[in-house]
Amino acid sequence: MLFFIIISLFDTIKLITLKRKKMKKFTTYSTLAIAALFLATGCTQTINNSVKHESTQESTHEAAHETHHKHWGYSAEVGPSHWGELNEKFHMCSEGQQQSPIDVVATSDIELPKLNINYKKGAKGVINNGHTVQVNIVDGDTLTLGGEAYTLKQFHFHTPSENHINGKAYPLEAHFVHATADGKLAVISVMFQEGTENPALHRIIKLFPLGLNQEKSIKLPSEYVNNILPVDTSYYKFMGSLTTPPCSEQVKWFVMKQPLTASVDQIAAMHKEIGKNNNRPIQASNGRKIED
Numbered sequence: 001m002l003f004f005i006i007i008s009l010f011d012t013i014k015l016i017t018l019k020r021k022k023m024k025k026f027t028t029y030s031t032l033a034i035a036a037l038f039l040a041t042g043c044t045q046t047i048n049n050s051v052k053h054e055s056t057q058e059s060t061h062e063a064a065h066e067t068h069h070k071h072w073g074y075s076a077e078v079g080p081s082h083w084g085e086l087n088e089k090f091h092m093c094s095e096g097q098q099q100s101p102i103d104v105v106a107t108s109d110i111e112l113p114k115l116n117i118n119y120k121k122g123a124k125g126v127i128n129n130g131h132t133v134q135v136n137i138v139d140g141d142t143l144t145l146g147g148e149a150y151t152l153k154q155f156h157f158h159t160p161s162e163n164h165i166n167g168k169a170y171p172l173e174a175h176f177v178h179a180t181a182d183g184k185l186a187v188i189s190v191m192f193q194e195g196t197e198n199p200a201l202h203r204i205i206k207l208f209p210l211g212l213n214q215e216k217s218i219k220l221p222s223e224y225v226n227n228i229l230p231v232d233t234s235y236y237k238f239m240g241s242l243t244t245p246p247c248s249e250q251v252k253w254f255v256m257k258q259p260l261t262a263s264v265d266q267i268a269a270m271h272k273e274i275g276k277n278n279n280r281p282i283q284a285s286n287g288r289k290i291e292d
Contacts, residue, residue: 072245073131073276080280083245093247099283100240101162104255106292115188115233115254116144119152123220128210131244132156132278133270135204135220143178143186145252150178150186155228159271162243162279163189163255165236170259171267173279174228175243185242186252188235190228195261200224205269230258237291243280 072083072090084094093099121138128134134156141152154177161173172192179185192198203224207216234257241249262270271277 074278074280075276083247087245090245090247092241092249093245096241096247096249097286098239098241098249098288099247100243100251100253101164101280101282102238102240102285102290103164103167103282104236104238104290105166105285106236107288107290109292112235112237112291115235117188117229117233118142118144119225119229120222122222122225123218125215126204126207126210126218127215128212128273130212131274132158133204133210133273135218136215137225141222141225143176143188145186148180148184150180150184152176152178155225157270157274158243158279159267159274159277160279161191163191164282165191165255165257172262172270176229184250184252185248186254187240188229189253189255190230191256191259192262192267193259194264194267197263197266198228198260200227201262201266201270205266205273208269208273210273228260230256230260232258234258238288 072078072086074080078086080093083090084092119141121140123135124138125136126133127136134154136154137152139151142149143152144150155174156177158173158175159171161170163173170191170193174190174192176188176190177185178187200220203218203220207218210216236253236255236257238253238255239249240251240253241247242251
């Protein structure tokens with residue numbers, strides 16, 4: 001009888017061993033030896049506890065590995081206050097001195113030039129990338145600054161707004177992200193307040209719900225993209241950063257003074273699609289110049 005029990009126990013442990021391909025042979029042989037010894041003394045419960053402990057150790061190791069590679073988000077241990085801790089590449093999120101967003105309060109009143117915006121291509125796709133709803137643009141739209149063309153890559157949304165203007169927050173904010181060939185960045189920010197329905201948002205929201213990281217094609221003509229900019233393009237200007245990791249600085253910001261309107265339902269639909277408040281808290285201005 002003892003022989004058959006030993007054979008049965010050997011088969012059981014062999015199955016466990018096969019499922020644990022990552023375990024070293026030493027651990028397997030040790031377990032068999034311990035099993036035979038404890039069977040002889042009738043201590044089968046101790047064997048069960050030993051196997052359970054090893055499973056717990058393996059699970060704990062996997063959990064620790066997963067935590068080490070956690071992606072950034074907007075809440076709890078992956079939220080904005082922890083971004084600088086999640087990845088060494090995100091160090092500017094905690095160390096930077098010109099971070100965005102900010103409460104935009106002008107520090108100087110000067111005659112700012114009219115923005116040279118040339119949006120003629122329109123949009124080609126909409127995607128929920130897990131952090132925002134992003135509208136991707138056909139190559140060719142530009143913002144020209146100091147004779148240098150910044151190409152519009154995409155615009156996306158934050159609910160509620162990230163930047164504030166003179167202490168006021170808005171329920172929705174759009175960021176138009178531009179880049180030069182050598183990587184310089186410029187962002188145009190547009191605020192939305194509750195009011196009449198926005199036609200361009202209507203075209204975008206019609207595609208909801210969006211599968212995560214699954215781009216949906218959209219034919220959004222250039223006039224719709226331009227309609228997400230106010231008629232009065234007067235703006236505040238300052239140097240800031242990306243509002244998401246890696247929080248890179250030296251980003252030119254242009255915050256439009258005139259807000260647009262979006263209906264209550266449109267704002268709610270955008271918030272529901274994103275699934276959370278995707279706004280980084282206000283960062284310190286640290287005495288930087290904000291031109292009006």
